[in-house]
Amino acid sequence: GFRDFVTEDRWHGMLGQTAVLNHAMRHENSFPLMQIVEGRERAGFYNEGCDYETIADRCRAPLFLNFDDMAFNDAMRRYLSERFPTPCIYERRVHERVDSGRRSVATGEDGETTTTEPHATNATRPEPECRQGTILRFPxxxxxxxxxxxxxxxxxxxxxxxxxxxxxxxxxxxxxxxxxxxxxxxxxxxxxxxxxxxxxxxxxxxxxxxxxxxxxxxxxxxxxxxxxxxxxxxxxxxxxxxxxxxxxxxxxxxxxxxxxxxxxxxxxxxxxxxxxxxxxxxxxxxxxxxxxxxxxxxxxxxxxxxxxxxxxxxxxxxxxxxxxxxx
The missing domain is CATH 3.40.50.150 (Vaccinia Virus protein VP39)
Incomplete structure:
Protein backbone atom coordinates (compact mmCIF):
# COMPACT_ATOMS: atom_id res chain seq x y z
CA GLY A 1 0.00 0.00 0.00
CA PHE A 2 0.89 3.65 -0.05
CA ARG A 3 2.77 5.27 2.79
CA ASP A 4 3.29 8.91 3.48
CA PHE A 5 5.42 10.58 0.85
CA VAL A 6 8.51 10.87 3.01
CA THR A 7 8.36 8.00 5.50
CA GLU A 8 11.28 5.60 5.78
CA ASP A 9 13.65 8.37 4.68
CA ARG A 10 12.55 7.95 1.07
CA TRP A 11 11.71 10.67 -1.40
CA HIS A 12 8.71 9.56 -3.40
CA GLY A 13 8.77 12.51 -5.75
CA MET A 14 6.02 14.48 -4.08
CA LEU A 15 5.50 18.16 -4.77
CA GLY A 16 8.70 20.12 -4.20
CA GLN A 17 8.46 22.32 -1.14
CA THR A 18 5.83 20.05 0.39
CA ALA A 19 8.27 17.17 0.55
CA VAL A 20 10.98 19.37 2.04
CA LEU A 21 8.74 20.59 4.85
CA ASN A 22 7.36 17.13 5.61
CA HIS A 23 10.84 15.65 5.64
CA ALA A 24 12.09 18.33 8.02
CA MET A 25 9.04 17.87 10.23
CA ARG A 26 9.57 14.14 10.40
CA HIS A 27 13.16 14.39 11.50
CA GLU A 28 12.21 16.79 14.26
CA ASN A 29 10.16 13.84 15.62
CA SER A 30 7.31 16.22 16.37
CA PHE A 31 4.58 15.52 13.87
CA PRO A 32 3.09 12.12 13.04
CA LEU A 33 2.24 12.21 9.34
CA MET A 34 -1.01 10.69 8.16
CA GLN A 35 -2.72 10.43 4.81
CA ILE A 36 -6.43 10.40 5.67
CA VAL A 37 -8.19 10.62 9.03
CA GLU A 38 -11.75 9.85 10.04
CA GLY A 39 -12.95 8.42 6.78
CA ARG A 40 -12.25 10.79 3.92
CA GLU A 41 -11.33 13.85 5.93
CA ARG A 42 -7.82 15.05 5.17
CA ALA A 43 -5.37 16.53 7.62
CA GLY A 44 -3.12 19.27 6.38
CA PHE A 45 -3.47 21.96 3.74
CA TYR A 46 -5.25 21.36 0.46
CA ASN A 47 -5.57 24.16 -2.05
CA GLU A 48 -5.81 26.75 0.71
CA GLY A 49 -4.17 30.15 1.03
CA CYS A 50 -3.60 29.98 4.79
CA ASP A 51 -2.11 32.79 6.83
CA TYR A 52 0.86 32.40 9.14
CA GLU A 53 -1.17 31.82 12.32
CA THR A 54 -3.27 29.10 10.69
CA ILE A 55 -0.16 27.36 9.41
CA ALA A 56 1.47 27.44 12.84
CA ASP A 57 -1.69 26.10 14.50
CA ARG A 58 -2.09 23.29 11.97
CA CYS A 59 1.54 22.26 12.29
CA ARG A 60 1.19 21.95 16.08
CA ALA A 61 -1.79 19.63 15.71
CA PRO A 62 -1.26 15.88 16.23
CA LEU A 63 -2.74 15.09 12.81
CA PHE A 64 -0.56 16.96 10.38
CA LEU A 65 -0.07 15.87 6.79
CA ASN A 66 0.92 16.96 3.35
CA PHE A 67 -0.48 20.05 1.78
CA ASP A 68 -0.17 20.77 -1.90
CA ASP A 69 1.88 23.50 -3.52
CA MET A 70 -1.20 25.66 -4.00
CA ALA A 71 -0.93 26.30 -0.26
CA PHE A 72 2.78 27.09 -0.36
CA ASN A 73 2.62 30.87 -0.16
CA ASP A 74 4.68 33.59 1.51
CA ALA A 75 3.22 32.74 4.91
CA MET A 76 4.38 29.14 4.57
CA ARG A 77 7.84 30.27 3.50
CA ARG A 78 8.00 32.49 6.59
CA TYR A 79 6.98 29.58 8.79
CA LEU A 80 9.67 27.39 7.22
CA SER A 81 12.36 30.02 7.65
CA GLU A 82 11.54 30.54 11.33
CA ARG A 83 10.92 26.92 12.22
CA PHE A 84 13.84 25.49 10.25
CA PRO A 85 16.49 28.22 9.81
CA THR A 86 19.01 25.56 8.76
CA PRO A 87 18.32 22.36 6.82
CA CYS A 88 17.88 19.13 8.75
CA ILE A 89 20.63 16.52 8.54
CA TYR A 90 19.21 14.84 5.46
CA GLU A 91 18.94 18.12 3.60
CA ARG A 92 22.51 19.10 4.58
CA ARG A 93 23.95 16.18 2.71
CA VAL A 94 25.52 17.16 -0.57
CA HIS A 95 24.81 14.92 -3.55
CA GLU A 96 27.51 12.46 -4.40
CA ARG A 97 29.21 13.28 -7.65
CA VAL A 98 27.13 12.03 -10.52
CA ASP A 99 28.78 8.90 -11.88
CA SER A 100 29.74 8.39 -15.50
CA GLY A 101 26.53 6.51 -16.22
CA ARG A 102 24.45 9.46 -15.15
CA ARG A 103 26.72 11.82 -17.09
CA SER A 104 25.75 10.05 -20.29
CA VAL A 105 22.23 11.34 -19.88
CA ALA A 106 23.29 14.95 -19.69
CA THR A 107 26.33 14.93 -21.95
CA GLY A 108 27.19 14.32 -25.57
CA GLU A 109 28.87 11.30 -27.14
CA ASP A 110 32.33 12.77 -26.58
CA GLY A 111 31.77 12.97 -22.84
CA GLU A 112 31.65 16.76 -22.78
CA THR A 113 28.82 18.48 -20.97
CA THR A 114 26.07 19.60 -23.32
CA THR A 115 26.28 23.33 -23.90
CA THR A 116 22.86 23.81 -25.43
CA GLU A 117 20.88 25.96 -23.02
CA PRO A 118 18.71 25.61 -21.04
CA HIS A 119 19.39 21.86 -20.86
CA ALA A 120 23.07 21.98 -19.93
CA THR A 121 24.11 20.58 -16.55
CA ASN A 122 27.56 20.29 -15.03
CA ALA A 123 27.44 16.60 -14.21
CA THR A 124 30.89 16.56 -12.58
CA ARG A 125 30.01 19.07 -9.88
CA PRO A 126 28.08 18.04 -6.74
CA GLU A 127 24.75 19.66 -6.17
CA PRO A 128 24.71 22.66 -3.80
CA GLU A 129 23.57 22.22 -0.25
CA CYS A 130 19.83 22.22 0.19
CA ARG A 131 17.93 25.47 0.60
CA GLN A 132 14.25 25.75 1.34
CA GLY A 133 12.23 24.47 -1.58
CA THR A 134 14.92 22.29 -3.16
CA ILE A 135 15.11 18.52 -3.33
CA LEU A 136 18.33 16.53 -3.05
CA ARG A 137 17.07 13.02 -3.59
CA PHE A 138 15.72 13.58 -7.06
CA PRO A 139 18.10 12.51 -9.83
Whole structure:
Protein backbone atom coordinates (compact mmCIF):
# COMPACT_ATOMS: atom_id res chain seq x y z
CA GLY A 1 0.00 0.00 0.00
CA PHE A 2 0.89 3.65 -0.05
CA ARG A 3 2.77 5.27 2.79
CA ASP A 4 3.29 8.91 3.48
CA PHE A 5 5.42 10.58 0.85
CA VAL A 6 8.51 10.87 3.01
CA THR A 7 8.36 8.00 5.50
CA GLU A 8 11.28 5.60 5.78
CA ASP A 9 13.65 8.37 4.68
CA ARG A 10 12.55 7.95 1.07
CA TRP A 11 11.71 10.67 -1.40
CA HIS A 12 8.71 9.56 -3.40
CA GLY A 13 8.77 12.51 -5.75
CA MET A 14 6.02 14.48 -4.08
CA LEU A 15 5.50 18.16 -4.77
CA GLY A 16 8.70 20.12 -4.20
CA GLN A 17 8.46 22.32 -1.14
CA THR A 18 5.83 20.05 0.39
CA ALA A 19 8.27 17.17 0.55
CA VAL A 20 10.98 19.37 2.04
CA LEU A 21 8.74 20.59 4.85
CA ASN A 22 7.36 17.13 5.61
CA HIS A 23 10.84 15.65 5.64
CA ALA A 24 12.09 18.33 8.02
CA MET A 25 9.04 17.87 10.23
CA ARG A 26 9.57 14.14 10.40
CA HIS A 27 13.16 14.39 11.50
CA GLU A 28 12.21 16.79 14.26
CA ASN A 29 10.16 13.84 15.62
CA SER A 30 7.31 16.22 16.37
CA PHE A 31 4.58 15.52 13.87
CA PRO A 32 3.09 12.12 13.04
CA LEU A 33 2.24 12.21 9.34
CA MET A 34 -1.01 10.69 8.16
CA GLN A 35 -2.72 10.43 4.81
CA ILE A 36 -6.43 10.40 5.67
CA VAL A 37 -8.19 10.62 9.03
CA GLU A 38 -11.75 9.85 10.04
CA GLY A 39 -12.95 8.42 6.78
CA ARG A 40 -12.25 10.79 3.92
CA GLU A 41 -11.33 13.85 5.93
CA ARG A 42 -7.82 15.05 5.17
CA ALA A 43 -5.37 16.53 7.62
CA GLY A 44 -3.12 19.27 6.38
CA PHE A 45 -3.47 21.96 3.74
CA TYR A 46 -5.25 21.36 0.46
CA ASN A 47 -5.57 24.16 -2.05
CA GLU A 48 -5.81 26.75 0.71
CA GLY A 49 -4.17 30.15 1.03
CA CYS A 50 -3.60 29.98 4.79
CA ASP A 51 -2.11 32.79 6.83
CA TYR A 52 0.86 32.40 9.14
CA GLU A 53 -1.17 31.82 12.32
CA THR A 54 -3.27 29.10 10.69
CA ILE A 55 -0.16 27.36 9.41
CA ALA A 56 1.47 27.44 12.84
CA ASP A 57 -1.69 26.10 14.50
CA ARG A 58 -2.09 23.29 11.97
CA CYS A 59 1.54 22.26 12.29
CA ARG A 60 1.19 21.95 16.08
CA ALA A 61 -1.79 19.63 15.71
CA PRO A 62 -1.26 15.88 16.23
CA LEU A 63 -2.74 15.09 12.81
CA PHE A 64 -0.56 16.96 10.38
CA LEU A 65 -0.07 15.87 6.79
CA ASN A 66 0.92 16.96 3.35
CA PHE A 67 -0.48 20.05 1.78
CA ASP A 68 -0.17 20.77 -1.90
CA ASP A 69 1.88 23.50 -3.52
CA MET A 70 -1.20 25.66 -4.00
CA ALA A 71 -0.93 26.30 -0.26
CA PHE A 72 2.78 27.09 -0.36
CA ASN A 73 2.62 30.87 -0.16
CA ASP A 74 4.68 33.59 1.51
CA ALA A 75 3.22 32.74 4.91
CA MET A 76 4.38 29.14 4.57
CA ARG A 77 7.84 30.27 3.50
CA ARG A 78 8.00 32.49 6.59
CA TYR A 79 6.98 29.58 8.79
CA LEU A 80 9.67 27.39 7.22
CA SER A 81 12.36 30.02 7.65
CA GLU A 82 11.54 30.54 11.33
CA ARG A 83 10.92 26.92 12.22
CA PHE A 84 13.84 25.49 10.25
CA PRO A 85 16.49 28.22 9.81
CA THR A 86 19.01 25.56 8.76
CA PRO A 87 18.32 22.36 6.82
CA CYS A 88 17.88 19.13 8.75
CA ILE A 89 20.63 16.52 8.54
CA TYR A 90 19.21 14.84 5.46
CA GLU A 91 18.94 18.12 3.60
CA ARG A 92 22.51 19.10 4.58
CA ARG A 93 23.95 16.18 2.71
CA VAL A 94 25.52 17.16 -0.57
CA HIS A 95 24.81 14.92 -3.55
CA GLU A 96 27.51 12.46 -4.40
CA ARG A 97 29.21 13.28 -7.65
CA VAL A 98 27.13 12.03 -10.52
CA ASP A 99 28.78 8.90 -11.88
CA SER A 100 29.74 8.39 -15.50
CA GLY A 101 26.53 6.51 -16.22
CA ARG A 102 24.45 9.46 -15.15
CA ARG A 103 26.72 11.82 -17.09
CA SER A 104 25.75 10.05 -20.29
CA VAL A 105 22.23 11.34 -19.88
CA ALA A 106 23.29 14.95 -19.69
CA THR A 107 26.33 14.93 -21.95
CA GLY A 108 27.19 14.32 -25.57
CA GLU A 109 28.87 11.30 -27.14
CA ASP A 110 32.33 12.77 -26.58
CA GLY A 111 31.77 12.97 -22.84
CA GLU A 112 31.65 16.76 -22.78
CA THR A 113 28.82 18.48 -20.97
CA THR A 114 26.07 19.60 -23.32
CA THR A 115 26.28 23.33 -23.90
CA THR A 116 22.86 23.81 -25.43
CA GLU A 117 20.88 25.96 -23.02
CA PRO A 118 18.71 25.61 -21.04
CA HIS A 119 19.39 21.86 -20.86
CA ALA A 120 23.07 21.98 -19.93
CA THR A 121 24.11 20.58 -16.55
CA ASN A 122 27.56 20.29 -15.03
CA ALA A 123 27.44 16.60 -14.21
CA THR A 124 30.89 16.56 -12.58
CA ARG A 125 30.01 19.07 -9.88
CA PRO A 126 28.08 18.04 -6.74
CA GLU A 127 24.75 19.66 -6.17
CA PRO A 128 24.71 22.66 -3.80
CA GLU A 129 23.57 22.22 -0.25
CA CYS A 130 19.83 22.22 0.19
CA ARG A 131 17.93 25.47 0.60
CA GLN A 132 14.25 25.75 1.34
CA GLY A 133 12.23 24.47 -1.58
CA THR A 134 14.92 22.29 -3.16
CA ILE A 135 15.11 18.52 -3.33
CA LEU A 136 18.33 16.53 -3.05
CA ARG A 137 17.07 13.02 -3.59
CA PHE A 138 15.72 13.58 -7.06
CA PRO A 139 18.10 12.51 -9.83
CA UNK A 140 19.89 15.04 -12.08
CA UNK A 141 17.69 17.62 -13.78
CA UNK A 142 18.24 17.81 -17.55
CA UNK A 143 15.58 20.36 -18.46
CA UNK A 144 13.58 23.07 -16.70
CA UNK A 145 10.23 21.46 -17.49
CA UNK A 146 8.81 18.98 -19.96
CA UNK A 147 7.89 21.80 -22.31
CA UNK A 148 11.58 21.74 -23.29
CA UNK A 149 11.51 18.07 -24.22
CA UNK A 150 11.27 18.74 -27.96
CA UNK A 151 14.35 20.97 -27.91
CA UNK A 152 16.18 18.44 -25.74
CA UNK A 153 15.46 15.63 -28.21
CA UNK A 154 16.68 17.83 -31.05
CA UNK A 155 19.92 18.52 -29.17
CA UNK A 156 20.46 14.77 -28.80
CA UNK A 157 19.95 14.14 -32.51
CA UNK A 158 16.75 12.17 -31.82
CA UNK A 159 14.63 13.34 -34.74
CA UNK A 160 13.16 10.13 -36.09
CA UNK A 161 10.08 8.33 -34.76
CA UNK A 162 8.71 8.75 -31.23
CA UNK A 163 5.73 7.51 -29.22
CA UNK A 164 3.53 9.11 -26.58
CA UNK A 165 1.46 6.61 -24.58
CA UNK A 166 -1.47 8.38 -22.93
CA UNK A 167 -2.63 11.33 -25.00
CA UNK A 168 -5.96 12.52 -23.52
CA UNK A 169 -6.92 15.70 -25.39
CA UNK A 170 -3.53 16.06 -27.08
CA UNK A 171 -2.27 19.15 -25.24
CA UNK A 172 1.24 17.81 -24.65
CA UNK A 173 1.35 16.10 -28.06
CA UNK A 174 0.71 19.45 -29.71
CA UNK A 175 3.30 21.19 -27.55
CA UNK A 176 5.90 18.56 -28.38
CA UNK A 177 5.27 18.68 -32.12
CA UNK A 178 5.71 22.46 -32.15
CA UNK A 179 9.34 22.21 -31.01
CA UNK A 180 10.51 18.69 -31.83
CA UNK A 181 11.98 18.33 -35.34
CA UNK A 182 11.28 14.61 -35.54
CA UNK A 183 9.74 12.77 -38.44
CA UNK A 184 6.63 11.44 -36.71
CA UNK A 185 4.99 11.25 -33.29
CA UNK A 186 2.83 8.18 -32.70
CA UNK A 187 0.01 9.03 -30.28
CA UNK A 188 -1.21 5.93 -28.43
CA UNK A 189 -4.38 5.98 -26.34
CA UNK A 190 -7.43 3.67 -26.36
CA UNK A 191 -9.69 6.54 -25.30
CA UNK A 192 -11.79 3.92 -23.55
CA UNK A 193 -13.51 3.99 -20.15
CA UNK A 194 -12.12 1.48 -17.63
CA UNK A 195 -14.50 0.07 -15.03
CA UNK A 196 -12.94 -3.37 -14.44
CA UNK A 197 -9.55 -2.39 -13.00
CA UNK A 198 -9.71 -1.55 -9.27
CA UNK A 199 -6.08 -0.40 -9.29
CA UNK A 200 -6.72 2.31 -11.86
CA UNK A 201 -7.66 5.28 -9.69
CA UNK A 202 -7.07 8.40 -11.74
CA UNK A 203 -8.92 11.59 -12.59
CA UNK A 204 -8.41 10.75 -16.28
CA UNK A 205 -10.39 7.52 -15.95
CA UNK A 206 -13.48 9.27 -17.26
CA UNK A 207 -16.71 8.29 -18.99
CA UNK A 208 -16.73 7.01 -22.55
CA UNK A 209 -18.46 10.19 -23.65
CA UNK A 210 -15.60 12.26 -22.24
CA UNK A 211 -13.02 9.96 -23.83
CA UNK A 212 -14.69 10.43 -27.20
CA UNK A 213 -14.59 14.20 -26.77
CA UNK A 214 -10.92 14.03 -25.79
CA UNK A 215 -10.14 11.93 -28.87
CA UNK A 216 -11.90 14.42 -31.14
CA UNK A 217 -10.03 17.29 -29.48
CA UNK A 218 -6.69 15.51 -29.91
CA UNK A 219 -7.36 14.96 -33.61
CA UNK A 220 -8.31 18.61 -33.99
CA UNK A 221 -5.18 19.84 -32.22
CA UNK A 222 -2.83 17.61 -34.18
CA UNK A 223 -4.37 18.01 -37.63
CA UNK A 224 -2.17 21.05 -38.25
CA UNK A 225 0.91 18.79 -38.26
CA UNK A 226 -0.15 16.82 -41.35
CA UNK A 227 1.85 13.60 -41.69
CA UNK A 228 4.06 14.27 -38.64
CA UNK A 229 1.66 12.46 -36.31
CA UNK A 230 -0.27 9.19 -36.26
CA UNK A 231 -3.18 8.29 -33.98
CA UNK A 232 -3.28 4.74 -32.57
CA UNK A 233 -6.57 4.23 -30.75
CA UNK A 234 -5.49 1.01 -29.06
CA UNK A 235 -4.12 -0.09 -25.69
CA UNK A 236 -0.41 0.23 -24.93
CA UNK A 237 0.32 -3.51 -25.28
CA UNK A 238 -1.40 -3.74 -28.65
CA UNK A 239 0.42 -0.67 -29.95
CA UNK A 240 3.85 -1.84 -28.77
CA UNK A 241 3.48 -5.04 -30.78
CA UNK A 242 3.30 -3.03 -34.01
CA UNK A 243 6.76 -1.45 -33.64
CA UNK A 244 10.01 -3.21 -34.47
CA UNK A 245 12.71 -3.45 -31.82
CA UNK A 246 15.23 -0.58 -31.84
CA UNK A 247 13.04 1.46 -34.20
CA UNK A 248 12.13 4.44 -31.99
CA UNK A 249 14.08 7.45 -30.74
CA UNK A 250 11.93 7.84 -27.63
CA UNK A 251 8.80 6.66 -25.85
CA UNK A 252 7.00 8.93 -23.36
CA UNK A 253 4.67 7.13 -20.93
CA UNK A 254 1.71 8.92 -19.37
CA UNK A 255 -0.95 6.24 -19.02
CA UNK A 256 -1.87 4.20 -15.94
CA UNK A 257 0.23 5.15 -12.93
CA UNK A 258 0.03 2.17 -10.56
CA UNK A 259 3.05 -0.11 -10.21
CA UNK A 260 2.01 -3.15 -12.27
CA UNK A 261 0.88 -1.01 -15.21
CA UNK A 262 4.00 1.18 -15.15
CA UNK A 263 6.21 -1.92 -14.96
CA UNK A 264 4.39 -3.51 -17.90
CA UNK A 265 4.83 -0.40 -20.04
CA UNK A 266 8.53 -0.23 -19.20
CA UNK A 267 9.07 -3.83 -20.27
CA UNK A 268 6.91 -3.47 -23.39
CA UNK A 269 8.47 -0.31 -24.77
CA UNK A 270 12.14 -0.41 -23.74
CA UNK A 271 13.09 -2.94 -26.47
CA UNK A 272 11.50 -0.69 -29.10
CA UNK A 273 13.98 2.15 -28.47
CA UNK A 274 17.32 2.30 -30.24
CA UNK A 275 20.59 2.77 -28.40
CA UNK A 276 20.99 6.37 -27.31
CA UNK A 277 17.25 6.94 -27.28
CA UNK A 278 15.13 7.73 -24.24
CA UNK A 279 12.41 5.93 -22.35
CA UNK A 280 10.62 8.66 -20.43
CA UNK A 281 7.33 9.51 -18.77
CA UNK A 282 5.23 11.90 -16.75
CA UNK A 283 4.15 12.09 -13.07
CA UNK A 284 7.44 11.05 -11.49
CA UNK A 285 6.07 10.59 -7.98
CA UNK A 286 4.42 8.13 -5.61
CA UNK A 287 1.42 8.93 -3.47
CA UNK A 288 -2.30 9.12 -2.97
CA UNK A 289 -3.45 12.46 -4.33
CA UNK A 290 -6.85 13.93 -5.10
CA UNK A 291 -6.07 13.34 -8.79
CA UNK A 292 -5.26 9.65 -8.36
CA UNK A 293 -2.96 6.97 -6.99
CA UNK A 294 0.64 7.05 -8.23
CA UNK A 295 3.48 4.52 -7.96
CA UNK A 296 5.60 5.86 -10.80
CA UNK A 297 8.82 6.99 -9.13
CA UNK A 298 9.46 3.83 -7.13
CA UNK A 299 8.63 1.58 -10.09
CA UNK A 300 10.83 3.49 -12.54
CA UNK A 301 13.71 3.72 -10.07
CA UNK A 302 13.57 -0.01 -9.30
CA UNK A 303 13.37 -0.95 -12.97
CA UNK A 304 16.29 1.30 -13.90
CA UNK A 305 18.35 -0.06 -11.02
CA UNK A 306 17.77 -3.67 -12.09
CA UNK A 307 19.00 -2.87 -15.59
CA UNK A 308 21.98 -0.77 -14.49
CA UNK A 309 20.44 2.39 -15.91
CA UNK A 310 20.18 5.88 -14.45
CA UNK A 311 17.19 8.18 -14.19
CA UNK A 312 17.18 11.91 -14.90
CA UNK A 313 14.21 14.24 -14.57
CA UNK A 314 12.71 17.60 -15.43
CA UNK A 315 12.78 20.38 -12.87
CA UNK A 316 9.16 21.29 -12.14
CA UNK A 317 8.00 21.62 -8.55
CA UNK A 318 4.95 19.55 -9.48
CA UNK A 319 4.40 16.63 -11.86
CA UNK A 320 7.99 16.07 -12.94
CA UNK A 321 8.91 13.91 -15.91
CA UNK A 322 11.56 11.17 -15.80
CA UNK A 323 14.11 10.19 -18.48
CA UNK A 324 16.22 7.05 -18.92
CA UNK A 325 18.82 6.94 -21.70
CA UNK A 326 19.11 3.44 -23.13
CA UNK A 327 22.47 1.91 -24.07
Missing amino acids: PVIMKDRGQMGEFLNSQGLCGEGVEVGVASGVFSERLLKTWKGRRLHCVDPWSAVDDDPNYIDRLNVSQETHDRNHAEAVRRLSAFADRYAIHRVASREAAATFADSSLDFVYLDARHYAAAVREDLELWAPKIRGGGFLAGHDYLDGILPSGHFQVKSTVDQWAGRHGLHVACSGEHVWRSWFVKLP
